[in-house]
Amino acid sequence: MRASDLPQVRALRLFSSMEEKHFEALMEVSYLQTFPPQLDLIAEGDLADFLYIVVEGSVELYARSNGRESAMGLVRPVGTFILAAVLKDAVYLMSARTAQRSKILLIPSQNIRQAFQQDAEFARAIVLELASCYRGVVKEYKDLKLRTAVERLANRLLRYHNDQGASGKLELPHDKRTLASVLGMTPENLSRAFNTLKPYGVEVDGSTITLADLKSMKTLAKPNPLIDDRST
Amino acid sequence: MRASDLPQVRALRLFSSMEEKHFEALMEVSYLQTFPPQLDLIAEGDLADFLYIVVEGSVELYARSNGRESAMGLVRPVGTFILAAVLKDAVYLMSARTAQRSKILLIPSQNIRQAFQQDAEFARAIVLELASCYRGVVKEYKDLKLRTAVERLANRLLRYHNDQGASGKLELPHDKRTLASVLGMTPENLSRAFNTLKPYGVEVDGSTITLADLKSMKTLAKPNPLIDDRST
DNA sequence: TTAAGGTCTTGATATTTATCAAGGAGAGGG
DNA sequence: CCCTCTCCTTGATAAATATCAAGACCTTAA
Numbered sequence: 001m002r003a004s005d006l007p008q009v010r011a012l013r014l015f016s017s018m019e020e021k022h023f024e025a026l027m028e029v030s031y032l033q034t035f036p037p038q039l040d041l042i043a044e045g046d047l048a049d050f051l052y053i054v055v056e057g058s059v060e061l062y063a064r065s066n067g068r069e070s071a072m073g074l075v076r077p078v079g080t081f082i083l084a085a086v087l088k089d090a091v092y093l094m095s096a097r098t099a100q101r102s103k104i105l106l107i108p109s110q111n112i113r114q115a116f117q118q119d120a121e122f123a124r125a126i127v128l129e130l131a132s133c134y135r136g137v138v139k140e141y142k143d144l145k146l147r148t149a150v151e152r153l154a155n156r157l158l159r160y161h162n163d164q165g166a167s168g169k170l171e172l173p174h175d176k177r178t179l180a181s182v183l184g185m186t187p188e189n190l191s192r193a194f195n196t197l198k199p200y201g202v203e204v205d206g207s208t209i210t211l212a213d214l215k216s217m218k219t220l221a222k223p224n225p226l227i228d229d230r231s232t
Numbered sequence: 233m234r235a236s237d238l239p240q241v242r243a244l245r246l247f248s249s250m251e252e253k254h255f256e257a258l259m260e261v262s263y264l265q266t267f268p269p270q271l272d273l274i275a276e277g278d279l280a281d282f283l284y285i286v287v288e289g290s291v292e293l294y295a296r297s298n299g300r301e302s303a304m305g306l307v308r309p310v311g312t313f314i315l316a317a318v319l320k321d322a323v324y325l326m327s328a329r330t331a332q333r334s335k336i337l338l339i340p341s342q343n344i345r346q347a348f349q350q351d352a353e354f355a356r357a358i359v360l361e362l363a364s365c366y367r368g369v370v371k372e373y374k375d376l377k378l379r380t381a382v383e384r385l386a387n388r389l390l391r392y393h394n395d396q397g398a399s400g401k402l403e404l405p406h407d408k409r410t411l412a413s414v415l416g417m418t419p420e421n422l423s424r425a426f427n428t429l430k431p432y433g434v435e436v437d438g439s440t441i442t443l444a445d446l447k448s449m450k451t452l453a454k455p456n457p458l459i460d461d462r463s464t
Numbered sequence: 465t466t467a468a469g470g471t472c473t474t475g476a477t478a479t480t481t482a483t484c485a486a487g488g489a490g491a492g493g494g
Numbered sequence: 495c496c497c498t499c500t501c502c503t504t505g506a507t508a509a510a511t512a513t514c515a516a517g518a519c520c521t522t523a524a
Contacts, residue, residue, distance in 0.1 A: 044458055065378040065456050072373065084363040084370075093370050093458055116359070123355050127348070127362065131316040134366040138316075138325050141304065141373045145416055146297040149481070176502065184377050186482060191503050206490090224297050226276055226325050381511070408472065418512060423473050438472095438520095 005032045008055065009105060012078050014129055017121040026115055030107045041096045041104070048085035048092055050106040054078065057102025060178065061094045071181035073140065074099065074174065083130050086112055099174060135232075142227050149185045153193045154221035156183060157202065159228050161211055168214075172207040237264045240287065241337060244310050246361055249353040258347055262339040273328045273336070280317035280324055282338040285310065289334025292410065293326045303413035305372065306331065306406060315362050318344055331406060367464075374459050381417045385425045386453035388415060389434065391460050393443055400446075404439040 006027060009015060015023055032055065035041070041052065044063055052059070054075045061072040061081060072094050075081050085092050086109040098104075116123050143152055156179075161170045172179055180190035194204050200220050201213025211217055225232065238259060241247060247255055264287065267273065273284065276295055284291070286307045293304040293313060304326050307313050317324050318341040330336075348355050375384055388411075393402045404411060412422040426436050432452050433445025443449055457464065 063374050063378065063458075065374065065459060066383075066454055068378050070374075070377045072370070072377070084366040087359055087363045088367070090367070090464055091458070093367055093374070117352060117356065120349060120352070120355075123352075123359070124349065127319055127355070127359050130359065130362050130366060131319045134316040134362060134369065135320070135322070135325055137366065137369045137373060138304070141369055141376070142295050142297065142302075142325070144373070144376055145302045145304070146295065146300050151298075187502070188483080188504085189481060192481095195503095222298055226295075226323070227297060232322055419472070420474085420513080421511060424511090427473095 001027055001030055001032050012053065012055075014053070014080065014125050015122075017125060018115070019119050019121065022115050022119045022122060026107060026111055029111050030105060032103065032105050034101065034103045035098045037098050037100050037102075039098045041098065042082065042092050044092050044095045046092050048082055048088075048090060048109050050108055051080060051083060051086045051112050052096065053080050053105040053107070055103040055105055057104075058099045058173070059096050059102060059104070060099045060174075061096050062181075063094050069181075070184065071178055073136070074178075074182065076173070080129055080133070083126070083133060087116070087126070087130070089113070099178070136230070139227050139230075144184050146227075149183065149189055150193045150196050151221060152183045152185075153190065154197060154200070154202075154217060155223050155228050157197075157209060157211065158217060158221055158223055159230075160209075168211055170209050170211070172209065175207070233259055233262055233264050241285075244285065244287075246285070246312065246357050247354070249357060250347070251351050251353065254347050254351045254354060258339060258343055261343050262337060264335065264337050266333065266335045267330045269330050269332050269334075271330045273330065274314065274324050276324050276327045278324050280314055280320075280322060280341050282340055283312060283315060283318045283344050284328070285312050285337040285339070287335040287337055289330060289332045289336075290405070291328050291334060291336070292331045292406075293328050294413075295326050301413075302416065303410055305368070306410075306414065308405070312361055312365070315358070315365060319348070319358070319362070321345070331410070368462070371459050371462075376416050378459075381415065381421055382425045382428050383453060384415045384417075385422065386429060386432070386434075386449060387455050387460050389429075389441060389443065390449060390453055390455055391462075392441075400443055402441050402443070404441065407439070 009027065009032065010023060041059065054077050056077055058077075059075045059081065061075065062069055063072050081096055082092050082094070089109065116126055143155070147155070157170065160173065164170045174182075176190055177187050180187045183190065185193070194202065197217075200216045201211060202217065203210040203212060241259065241264065242255060273291065286309050288309055291307045291313065293307065294301060295304050313328060314324050314326070321341065348358055375387070379387070389402065392405065396402050406414075408422055409419050412419045415422065417425070426434065429449075432448045433443055434449065435442040435444060
């Protein structure tokens with residue numbers, strides 16, 4: 001890994017409170033690499049050799065069973081994925097591919113586990129990150145189990161809208177096919193769900209969405225911080 | 233907490249490798265309590281005051297949104313719940329109530345976080361437990377997202393069957409209403425799903441299920457270790 | 465023994481979601 | 495400029511799931 005990349009990595013929450021010597025040891029065995037879009041990074045069932053950290057770009061987590069495939073989540077900077085598999089020294093439960101050209105940090109699992117034992121501050125950062133991931137999945141699970149497709153879309157739009165500054169407009173961060181999969185529906189159904197939201201002030205122009213009537217959107221969506229807030 | 237209960241708790245994986253003095257300090261502030269069935273233990277949205285460990289009995293995790301309610305999981309001995317909220321010092325994402333008369337260990341969150349910092353072995357046990365919880369939810373999420381209702385039931389039956397010794401018979405560990413909710417369907421639909429499975433050798437007698445044709449069950453269910461194995 | 469209250473099942477129907485088939489709109493390449 | 499490709503949309507239909515209503519079955523208690 002190049003020395004010029006170090007400060008960028010050091011600034012990540014996961015590493016910022018770590019002892020210098022442990023950080024250096026970790027970086028010596030790590031790779032910061034740039035990948036083209038749509039490249040498969042890991043496949044479910046493989047042994048967890050590395051911890052992945054998305055530094056730039058974005059990565060799609062997905063899973064397959066029977067003939068079906070579904071997106072399980074999107075990881076954007078700065079997020080980790082498959083931390084649990086790394087810590088347990090187990091196989092990946094999800095596959096991952098780049099959604100865009102992405103800069104990704106790879107750290108060998110073994111060294112992560114070692115650093116966890118040696119550095120209490122790092123251990124603390126790791127467990128907080130893992131707890132956040134856990135709560136993220138629980139929220140996705142609740143979203144899917146307690147809401148209809150239209151409600152999921154409405155709440156997702158409100159979330160993106162907030163993340164992007166609540167200006168009345170938002171950009172979908174991925175194509176509609178992927179969004180549909182993330183939301184647990186077919187692309188056809190996503191189209192129809194957008195039509196259903198039209199009376200609530202949702203205007204679609206490509207990947208730009210305008211929310212013209214936030215109040216009625218919220219009445220319909222009934223956003224719930226215990227599902228939709230990513231910060232808590 | 234009574235001294236006679238200590239060995240039982242000490243044997244739990246979470247505590248077995250902890251230093252004696254840290255264990256004692258933790259136990260001094262903890263409660264081992266027995267609760268009647270159907271008692272609400274925590275409510276989503278409340279601040280995480282305690283870590284809960286199910287020592288005997290079983291606990292149902294559930295969540296609400298809009299008017300809907302759904303079971304999110306069942307915790308049986310020896311399992312923890314809401315570990316992530318405790319570590320993050322955040323609010324619970326799920327509610328919990330006893331399913332049966334249950335013996336439960338309550339440890340104040342603050343002391344858990346303190347012990348995590350002081351005892352590296354405990355930190356290791358905690359992170360492994362949390363990673364297991366994470367992977368458990370991911371599996372539930374995959375189950376719901378990638379399978380139909382009948383497939384979910386079939387795979388659940390195969391799982392219970394295995395857990396209970398693979399003798400051709402199995403006992404449902406909860407009433408059908410709860411099972412339906414865990415599987416993400418209505419009780420009516422569960423009934424129909426059992427009927428759909430009849431041609432595959434599934435005979436229902438109250439909460440006793442006989443699997444008379446495992447081969448065709450497996451052909452239908454297509455069990456997937458990356459969803460159904462609880463050990464990995 | 466009967467009445468009352470569960471849980472579970474069944475049938476009829478409605479709603480939601482998926483599938484299949486076709487067409488439109490836009491981007492990039494020749 | 496037009497072709498071709500991909501992505502998205504729309505319509506028609508099918509399948510999956512939920513809802514509503516009723517009844518069966520079981521347990522418990524008077």
